[in-house]
Amino acid sequence: MPNSNGGDVIIDLVGMAGSGTSFLFLLQILLVGYMYGRMGSGLYWKSLLIISTAGIIGATFENFERIMYVYTGGNGKFFAFSILAEPCWIVSEFGVVALNLVKIRVLTTRKVFLGIGAVNFLLFLAFCALRIRIGVIRFKAVTLNSTEIWNAHTPAFAIIAVAEGLLTCTILFLMYRQAQREQTISVGAPMRKRLVQSSMFVLLLVDFVGMMLAITSSFQSDALQSLVKPFLALKSCSALILGVDAIILKGTKSDPNQTTGSAKSSFQPNNATTIQKTTQQNLGQQQKGQGVAGKGKSMPAFQVEDADGAP
Numbered sequence: 001m002p003n004s005n006g007g008d009v010i011i012d013l014v015g016m017a018g019s020g021t022s023f024l025f026l027l028q029i030l031l032v033g034y035m036y037g038r039m040g041s042g043l044y045w046k047s048l049l050i051i052s053t054a055g056i057i058g059a060t061f062e063n064f065e066r067i068m069y070v071y072t073g074g075n076g077k078f079f080a081f082s083i084l085a086e087p088c089w090i091v092s093e094f095g096v097v098a099l100n101l102v103k104i105r106v107l108t109t110r111k112v113f114l115g116i117g118a119v120n121f122l123l124f125l126a127f128c129a130l131r132i133r134i135g136v137i138r139f140k141a142v143t144l145n146s147t148e149i150w151n152a153h154t155p156a157f158a159i160i161a162v163a164e165g166l167l168t169c170t171i172l173f174l175m176y177r178q179a180q181r182e183q184t185i186s187v188g189a190p191m192r193k194r195l196v197q198s199s200m201f202v203l204l205l206v207d208f209v210g211m212m213l214a215i216t217s218s219f220q221s222d223a224l225q226s227l228v229k230p231f232l233a234l235k236s237c238s239a240l241i242l243g244v245d246a247i248i249l250k251g252t253k254s255d256p257n258q259t260t261g262s263a264k265s266s267f268q269p270n271n272a273t274t275i276q277k278t279t280q281q282n283l284g285q286q287q288k289g290q291g292v293a294g295k296g297k298s299m300p301a302f303q304v305e306d307a308d309g310a311p
Helices: 006-016 020-039 042-071 076-107 110-141 147-182 186-197 199-217 221-235 238-253 259-267 268-291
Strands: none
Touching: 006 020, 006 042, 006 238, 020 042, 020 221, 042 076, 042 186, 042 238, 076 110, 076 147, 076 199, 110 147, 110 199, 147 199, 199 221, 221 238
């Protein structure tokens, strides 16, 4: 039972932040903020920071209204914070879709991007209307959870699942088309390379979570409501998952055992060694065939740059 003075409101808020999904939002903002300050830059990292900030603000609003509801003996006016929290949930949940749009902008033309963006803008408007409706229902019912509120989440989860799935499929298609244009032998190798280097596996995981939320929330079974909780937890820390994946991807690209720059886009390290040996052998054969002892000195052997750019 909370205490009755203002100082203990803060203590109770901190205590509630250490449990449930509130702790995930707190951990997410701390870690994403740290990664952003240490090595993050650009629109992608700023988006992750905004998503994390929106999540912790929304969780704080809901915890505050719960505490004040008890302090005031059941005064429902503080549930107006449910409406204020909804813009935070909109940013937090639709943020992954925005990150996918950033990826698509790099892979396609401006015309195609505007068309895809228009479709997702319509989905965004529908999602905003559904989320605001959830906030209004909570304010009127003076509660955060009820059968009506549970049912109101289903179409919102469904829109998120459709938006994320649509963009992920679009990214996969664009990557396949790009691999086809750049292929020399088969599509498989460049396609696998792009899948690994573009965080696609993590995005597919996020899409799977969104799909499961949409499916499980459409039933009112107590068992299924319990099944929703782990998916909600994963959804709550999606920005943290994407941030960690970005750090891992950045470390992979800077691996000294791999080539970088223009060399990396052309061939892999093992192939580079083969090319170097083959080129040197060809030069030796040319020198031997011409019978000129020192002519090879004017033709330096093919050298591959290492990860630091030094030959």
